[in-house]
Amino acid sequence: MDSYQPIVVSQEPHNGDFTSIQQAIDSLPDNAQHYQIIIHPGVYRxxxxxxxxxxHLTGCEQSxxxxxxxxxxxxxxxxGSIPGTYGSRTVGVEAKHCSLSHLTIKNEFNFLENQAIPERLRIQHTQSVALLIGNNADCVECKHLHLESYHDxxxxxxxxxxxxxxxxxGSIDFIFGAGQAVFTQCDVVARNRPDIKHAQPYGYITAPSTNANQLLGFVFxxxxxxxxxxxxxxSxxxxxxxxxxTEFSDGHYADPSAIGHCAFVDCLMSDHVYGWDKMSGKDKNGDQTWFYPHDSRFEEFNNFIINQQQQIVRKRAMTYSLPTKQYQQRLQQVQNSLSSWLHFSFQF
Structure with a gap:
């Protein structure tokens, strides 16, 4: 980072080069030089x-x-436009070889307030993304981030x-998409929802849509x-x-090639986790169809259940447990993928 050209964003006008993060980004020349944008403490709306x-966006302190x-x-x-899920983000990354660190990124859409009103009056499509790693992004490094929303x-x-x-x-499908991401030593926190009744699921931690030809999706x-x-x-x-x-030449329907990959390896889990679940979509005729976990690429290895004091109480009974040889191969594949663009060694 020391070799990068630094730019400072501060809400105090005389302490930085800009008072807006977007202004600082927009000021950068169109060349290949690396820039570090240092963001001073504050709430940037x-x-x-x-x-x-x-x-490289760098906050002074995550909190x-x-x-x-x-x-x-x-x-x-x-x-007059509607953003859809893709456009509902607080921060969107559409670039390569970037990084974000020591930041909190929130989407403050009031999901719980919406759920508390009568169903006929609610906003129905509540997807509200905090961070988007977009279609044009690649080789994005995120460290010491706090990401917060409820849906997506x-x-x-x-x-x-x-x-x-x-x-x-998050709560509903709160880590999702078709990209490849490796998570190490992260805390993935399921949120409470007072609107849930009758023993329904509170939510789903991941919803991968990895293309069948892509080896890795989400690896924790x-x-x-x-x-x-x-x-x-x-729950x-x-x-x-x-x-x-997806729009195809023969119609608009659920992408059959989205055979999602997701792996949890050497993780600690509270008792709220019950396993994997199914998800619906629309077929070529517009009728509802279901996609099941056993038809996807879901994997687990060596995970443990912890109590409220975060002490290990037992090994998790895993639905799609990897054989040891395949587990070792998966770690090597992750190592190879990361080492192709990140310049430090990993200890898994």
Whole structure:
């Protein structure tokens, strides 16, 4: 980082080069030089798009450098457009060889307030992304981030990304998409939902839509799956298979090639996790069809259940446990993928 050209963003006008993060990004020349944007403590109420390669956003302290906005799938924009899930993000990365570190990124859409009103009056499409790793992104490194929303917190749809010692909070499909991401030593926190009744699932931690030709989707290594107070036992699925509705030459239907990959390896899990679940989509005739975990690429190895004091109480009974040889192969594949663009060694 020391060799990168630094730019400072501060809410105190005389302490930095810019008072807005987006202004700092937009000021960068169109060349291949690396820039570090140092963001001083404060609450930055702005929606960010990072579309220039080789930019490194660095907060001064994760808990004190906060980027936040409120946007959801159905929210009508000033020009009359609807953003959809992809456009509902607080921060969107559409660049290569970038990094984000020591930041809190929130989407403040009030999911719980919406759920508390009568169903006929609710916003129905509540997807509200905090961080988007977009279609044009690749080789994005995220360290010491706090990501917070309820529905679709982290949308990973681009190339390769790496998350280290991050906290990711959400409820519904809150880590999802078609991209490849490796998570090491992260805390994945399931949120409480007072709107849930009659023993229904509270949510789904992941919803990968990895293409069948892509080896790796989401790989969680040495992570902790934790829960907020009040989240009951067996209320969250590790994941479910997302087959996004896609436009094909013969129609508009759930993508049959989205055979999601997700692996949890050497992780600690609270008792809210019950396993994997199914997910619905639309077939060529527009009828509802179901996609099941056993038809996806879901994997587990050497995971443990922990109590409220985060002490190990037993080994988790795993539904799709990897054989030892395949587990070792998977770790080598992850190592090879990361070492192709990150310049440090890994201890898994």
């Amino acid at each position: 702005e929606r960010i798009v990072l579309a220039r390669d080789n930019v 004190e450098t906060i980027i936040t906005a409120s946007c959801y799938n159905q929210q009508i924009q000033p020009d 917190t982290l949308f990973i749809n681009g190339g390769k990304s790496y998350f280290h010692q991050c906290q990711i909070l 290594l040495q992570c902790r799956l934790l829960k907020e107070a009040g989240v009951p036992e067996s 969250y699925a590790l994941g479910r298979p997302w087959h996004p509705t």
